Amino acid sequence: MSINPKILARMKLPHNGQPDLGMTGEPEPALPHDRHLDCAPLTGAWKQRKWAIDLRNVALDLKWPDAVGEKLRNIKDATWWIANRAIVTSMKFKEPSPEQMRGGVPTANTASSGRLQQPGRSTSLATPAAPSARVSDAAEFAASVSRHPKKAEAAILALLSRLYKGPMKETLQGKAMTAVIEAQFEDGRDLDAIKKLLT
Numbered sequence: 282m283s284i285n286p287k288i289l290a291r292m293k294l295p296h297n298g299q300p301d302l303g304m305t306g307e308p309e310p311a312l313p314h315d316r317h318l319d320c321a322p323l324t325g326a327w328k329q330r331k332w333a334i335d336l337r338n339v340a341l342d343l344k345w346p347d348a349v350g351e352k353l354r355n356i357k358d359a360t361w362w363i364a365n366r367a368i369v370t371s372m373k374f375k376e377p378s379p380e381q382m383r384g385g386v387p388t389a390n391t392a393s394s395g396r397l398q399q400p401g402r403s404t405s406l407a408t409p410a411a412p413s414a415r416v417s418d419a420a421e422f423a424a425s426v427s428r429h430p431k432k433a434e435a436a437i438l439a440l441l442s443r444l445y446k447g448p449m450k451e452t453l454q455g456k457a458m459t460a461v462i463e464a465q466f467e468d469g470r471d472l473d474a475i476k477k478l479l480t
Contacts, residue, residue: 317341317354321383325359326454333359339369355383363461431464 309327316338323330323337340362341353356362358381365374379385426432435457442453 313338320354321357323359323362324357326451326458328455328458329359329363332458333362336362336366336369343369343372345372352377352382356381357383357385363458429464429467431460431467435460435464 312327312331313334315334320337320341323333325333337353337356341350345353356377358377361375361377361381362368368374422436426436438453438457438460442450442457445453
């Protein structure tokens with residue numbers, strides 16, 4: 282039994298030690314231009330990073346207090362930007378965890394409360410959420426995504442991707458991102474139709 286040549290090509294690393302091939306074995310296209318200086322390099326799959334750069338560019342064009350703008354420039358996790366994509370319209374976001382920040386190291390004492398943060402309002406990252414609040418947030422999330430088939434599909438695929446590593450993880454993450462994009466398209470189309478009915 283021979284190994285697929287595409288798998289072998291993915292295993293070979295260039296001189297800098299980083300793989301330069303996407304999931305198909307082809308070189309990944311260039312990411313969009315980051316319009317803002319000194320932003321943290323994003324982590325995540327290529328599609329996630331592309332979407333996150335677009336979101337971050339729009340979000341940082343908004344008027345933020347200096348401390349909030351600095352915090353947003355230091356968020357390196359592409360999935361944080363995607364999960365908080367409403368930031369570009371509502372200027373509200375969930376407080377990032379330390380491991381989602383540039384130079385951040387996960388700690389056992391920090392937990393996100395799952396609540397949206399108003400810009401300029403301070404919260405302490407060192408105060409963990411009560412277990413009952415975390416269960417309530419998880420239950421609310423499950424109830425919310427189960428109302429929409431594409432969101433439910435994306436949530437299930439995202440959870441499954443956490444069980445795998447390597448190409449399987451990337452494939453599941455890619456499928457989850459596709460489901461998220463399809464859900465956004467459906468939501469946007471329906472909202473546009475409602476707005477047209479109101480005019």
